[in-house]
Amino acid sequence: MDFAAQDIVNYLCATTGAIPVDRPGIYLTEQDGTELIEKLWTGTETAEELVVAEDVRENTPSLFLQDGKERYAFSVDTNNKLQRHRFDKNLDEWVKDHLQGEQPILIHKTSRFSGGIVDGYVILPGTDFDDVQIVNFLVIPYEDLTFYMFALLSSGRLVVIDKIGTKTLLGQVKDGQFTAASSEECVIEAAAMVKKGIKAASGIKSKGK
Numbered sequence: 001m002d003f004a005a006q007d008i009v010n011y012l013c014a015t016t017g018a019i020p021v022d023r024p025g026i027y028l029t030e031q032d033g034t035e036l037i038e039k040l041w042t043g044t045e046t047a048e049e050l051v052v053a054e055d056v057r058e059n060t061p062s063l064f065l066q067d068g069k070e071r072y073a074f075s076v077d078t079n080n081k082l083q084r085h086r087f088d089k090n091l092d093e094w095v096k097d098h099l100q101g102e103q104p105i106l107i108h109k110t111s112r113f114s115g116g117i118v119d120g121y122v123i124l125p126g127t128d129f130d131d132v133q134i135v136n137f138l139v140i141p142y143e144d145l146t147f148y149m150f151a152l153l154s155s156g157r158l159v160v161i162d163k164i165g166t167k168t169l170l171g172q173v174k175d176g177q178f179t180a181a182s183s184e185e186c187v188i189e190a191a192a193m194v195k196k197g198i199k200a201a202s203g204i205k206s207k208g209k
Contacts (some may be wrong), residue, residue, distance in 0.1 A: 005171065009178040010041065012136045012152040016113070018064035018071075029062055029073070036062060036075050038094070052094045053077075053085055063113035072097070076107045112137070 007026065011017040014028040015036065025042045029052060036052040056062075056075045063074040071087040073094065082105040086097040099105070112134075133154040140148045146163040150170075153159065158170045158178065171180040 004043075005178050005180060007041075007043070008138075008150060008170075009152075009158065009173050009176060011138060012150065012158070013173075013176050015060065015075075016062040016064050016073075018066055021066065021068060027064060029064075031056060031058075031060060034078060036060065036073070038073075050094060053083065053096070055083075061107070061111060061113045074113055076111075079104075080106050080109070082107050 010028060011026065014030055016029050018027045019025075020027060020040070023040075025040050025047065027038055028041050029036055029038050031037070034056055035054050036056045038050045038052050040047040040049075052062075052073045053075050055077045057078045057080060060076045065072045065074070073085045073087075075083055075085070077083045082099065084097045084099055085094045087093075088095045135152045135154055137152070138150040140150070148163065149161045151159050151161065152173060156173050158173055159167050160170055161167050169181050171178055173179075
């Protein structure tokens with residue numbers, strides 16, 4: 001599947017997403033009532049749907065993590081507790097998985113999730129977002145611990161932030177549709193970065209540049 005700018009928007013408008021390791025397309029999730037639904041988007045249509053969790057709170061944040069063997073989905077239940085589900089290949093469905101620890105992890109109502117199955121850690125350089133909020137974001141880490149971040153803002157702007165905190169406007173999003181403000185070359189390069197980034201964000205490393 002070749003990535004276009006609209007696929008960036010689809011990812012950022014979803015609650016989370018990941019690139020499958022064994023098939024073309026992209027996994028996207030959406031909330032339907034108290035259910036978290038996973039859909040496989042092929043670039044032209046939705047190929048399949050699965051229920052990930054049945055007891056998520058309203059506007060839950062969520063996160064996919066995966067490696068070559070396991071797929072995990074993190075979300076927040078109706079009691080504001082962090083929960084994890086694991087995809088069972090034998091059952092071909094998502095099952096609830098137990099988190100380690102003696103006490104449940106309570107999640108604030110405005111919290112967002114980001115993570116990866118990688119060694120080491122990264123810290124986001126400071127950047128100014130004026131008076132708008134970040135609706136959703138995608139971090140693209142590299143092995144040298146630098147990274148870029150795509151952010152969908154409450155104003156509808158789609159921006160990319162480089163490893164030193166410089167912000168570049170890619171375009172505007174309205175009703176889930178993307179209109180480019182940057183050059184075609186910039187958008188194509190951004191789409192290629194996003195493909196690498198979704199892999200990295202869900203647990204697959206990208207090489208540093």
